[in-house]
Structures are given as C-alpha cells and as structure tokens.
Amino acid sequence: MTTIFDERQCKLGEGPLWHPERQQLFWFDVLNKKLMSRENGTAKSWEFDEYVSAAGWVSKTELLIASASKLFLFNLDTKTSMKLCDMEADNRVTRSNDGRADPKGGFWIGTMGIEAEAGAGSIYRFYKGELRKLFSGITITNAICFAPDGNKAYFSDTDTQNIQQLMLDDQGWPTGTPKLFVDLTGDNLNPDGAVVDSEGYLWNAQWGANRVARYSPEGQFVEEISFPAKQISCPAFGGAELQTLFATSAAVDLSGVDEGKTFFAQTGTRGQLEHRIIL
Template identity: 30%
Template sequence: MLRIELIVDTRAALGEGPLWDVQEQMLYWIDSYGPAVHRCDMNGRNRCSWPLPEAVGSMALRRNGGALLSLKSGFHALDFATGDVTRIVDPDPGKPRVRMNDGKVDRRGRFVAGYMDTEDRDPLCGLFSLAPDHTLQKLDEAIICSNGPCWSPDGGTFYFADTTRKVIYAYDYDCATGRVANRRVFASFDGLRGYPDGATVDADGFLWSVEFDSGRLIRFAPDGAIDRIIGLPVNSTTSICFGGRDLDIAFVTSMARPIGGVAPKEREAGGVFAVYGLGVRGLREPRFAG
C-alpha cells in the first residue's frame, strides 16, 4: 500500500540532493541555501549537520571517506571529521551569475555536475565531469538550469534535465571515457503542470523525475512514455533517491523559500518525505573514486 510520511520536519530553504548510503544505511541531503549537508537514518532520526561556506548544489560520498561537493565556486572536498571544506577546482570561473547545481557519480566513480543561471533565464551554463584524478571534462553547454543527472542501469545512457526549458535529455554515455554523444529529447514537460527537477533511475531502468511546482513524482519508461504519476503533500518538491535496507523507499526533498515573492503554502514545505509501497527498487549510488 502506498504511504507517504514526513520524516524530517525542517523548513529547509532549498532541500536538495537526497543520497542514500548503502554502506552506512544513512540518508544524506543538502540545504542549498542553508547552506549545509545533513544526515539521518531511514526514519529521520539521529541527525547531524555540517555547515558550508557558500551555496551548495549537490554532493557525493567518497570511497576513502568524506564528501565531494559542488559549491557555488566549484568542486570542493568536505571532511566529515573536522568539517573542513577544501577547494579542488572551479570548472567555469569568471561568471558571477552562475552557481553549480545538481550532480551525481557515474558507474566508474566520476562526479558529473552542471551549473545554473541564478536569474533562471539565459543559457550561460556548462555541464562538467570530474574524474577521480581531478581531471575536468566539459560534457555540454548553453544550459539554463542543470538538474536530474542519472544513468541507465548499464551506465550506457545518461539522462539530464534543463529545468527552465522543461525538458529531459538522453545521451549515449561511454563509461570508459566519460564522454557523451547523440543528445536527444527523452521527455518534454510542456504538457505537464511543472518542471523537471531531481531524478533517479530504478532497477528496472525507469526514470523517476520530481516535478517541481507541482508536487508530483513522474515515472518514465525507457522510451520516454509516462508510466506512473504519484502526488505528494507539497508542491515545492525538488529531488529524489531510493533508499532503505531494500532500496525500496523513495526519499524526496522539498523547499520552503519563496519563489517570485510567494512562499509555499504548505506547512510541511522544506521537509524530507519517505514514500513507501511503490513496488520498485532503486540502484546503489556509486561513491566518487577520488
């Protein structure tokens, strides 16, 4: 039976990037404008947090401990023991109107993250891959708002959303080199109520996209057809991951900050939700290999 629970009742300005760690059996997520990294167990208990020096778009756990962050000014490392944040590289310097946004790790341990225009209107942004040896590779450009990077179960297809354009793209992905090719439209949100935001792929190869400004989860089949739509308690939903002992719980973040001067009307906005009973399982998220 489908059941939705608010497991963390926090008014996060911009809750984002939920990440379930199979090794620790813990849920991580970020508040982009907190800015901070947060962690809790599958029931929302045993919380701890790490404050950050600037806006954060996404995070990945590292194989050797700690986290990799996409902050406003580029890729950084976070030491959980000390809270220290150390800069690695700024992939696209000299653009004051952009900041790094959503990112995830591919099957070979690279971290892929893109930028967003903070005024949400011009194609100023690039999509970058950081290899374990900290080599940078630019994958795409002329993006307005990067969101929802994820891969098919075999790693051969890369999905990526430009939220402002209301489209999810699919690319051919070369796991050996990390290069992309053959970009095409996977799904358009023009006929839907909201915008594509965070996303993940389940074990059956279906893509789950969080529809921002609508409060829905949309499951797309591998051919881009809509398979299911699940309504959520708040419209300001932002991102999703699968977690829990069997990777069968969908954890969904949301935001409480106003958009266009209008604050979300729901009291639970900014909280973290758990969706039970979907009847599907997710995939284990890789750790950054560097």
C-alpha cells in the same frame, strides 16, 4: 503513502544522497548553505560559506561536494574540507545545482545562474582528477542520472520542460548528441532532479506539481507518487532494500506547513546503489 522523514523546512532542499556504507541519507538546503542529514534519529547539519547543492560518496567518511565555486572533499568526522578543483570560481553569476556520480566513478555536476539567468549554466564531468565541460547554454541544470547498464545518461534544462537522453562510451564520456527522452511541454510540467531505478525506469521530481513521476526506458509515463509539498525537487532511493524513495522539497516563495520538508515513500521498486566516486 508518503511520510515526513525530516521536519526541518529547507528554503531549497536538493541533492538527496543515500550513502550505502553508512546507510544514511544526506541532502542540502542550497540557499541556506547547509548539508543536512539524520543519524540514529538525530537531526544533523553542516554549514558552509557558499552555496552547496550536490554530493557523491568517496569513502565511509568522505563526500565530494559541489559548491558555487569548486568541488571539494568533505570529511564527515573531522568536518574538514579539501579543494579538489575550481568550478566557475571566476563567475559570480552562477552556482552549482544538480549532480550525481556515474557508474564509472565520475561525477556529473550542473551549474545555473543564481537568479536563473537564461543560458548561464553548464554541465561538467569530474573524472579521475579532471573537470571537463560537457554542455553549456543551459538555464537550470537538472535530472542528471544514469541507466543501470552504464551506457546512458539523462539530464534536463528545466526551462525547456524536456528531459534528454545521451549515450556514453566505455569510460563514461558522452558520445553523439542528446536526444529527446520526455517532452513535458504539453502538460506544462517542470522537470527537476531525477534518479533511475534498477529496472531502468526514470523517476523525476516535477517542480510545482507535488509529485515524482516514473517513466519507462522508452520515455512513457507509468505512475506517480504524490507529496504534500508543492515544490518537490529531487528523489533518491535508499533504505536497507533500496525500496524507499526519498524526496526533498523547497519552501521558497511558499507558506504551507509541509513545504521544504524531506519525505519518503515505500515502493515496490528497487533503486540502484549510488556509485562511488573514484578520485
């Protein structure tokens, strides 16, 4: 059974992050340029001057946040920001989209065209102060997540309706070329954000399908959790036992009462702790 976690309707809810030290969920309303949360039952938000879409945790008070033009450190207590590096700052066509910290302390972040321009996006990794481009020519970057053994990464170009798997070296850098993990073209499904649980199963939000679907480490469909919002955008595990699956959604182009809200469902599966970013 799914339950509403936050009633606020996001135009484009994205990037849920369970902060393990704060025991608190953060997420974004990308198109309204907001970071959102709930603390002790109270709704909170922080507004920025450009699109923000994804984050990782650095300390109890600091998040690394990806915006349209940079990666920056944001202090939740003082509400102050410090730029870490530019990211496509000279490209007015793109913004950040999906991202997640990896098991080695790096942060992967994808970009995309603001109007989903074909092939405008890339995927980067920020690791120990260096931002390096990994892939380019992507239309809608999504599904960035990591196997618990730290040896595999996943990502998607939603436009292709495929999820790719990639091997990693002992420093967390890609080795070889991506290979097909899940092909959703036959079912006409659109992969959005994803997370991997502690057993190595991938949970993928599927835009337009009201669901998060679970796939085995071999890429086989196992089960789904259905939600009342059509455009489910990204899942995250959290809660005291990491068995609560949170999911963001988007109200853009829709008028339903539940569209854009943030949900949760209890599962019998334990997620992974979100990895800490090492600056």
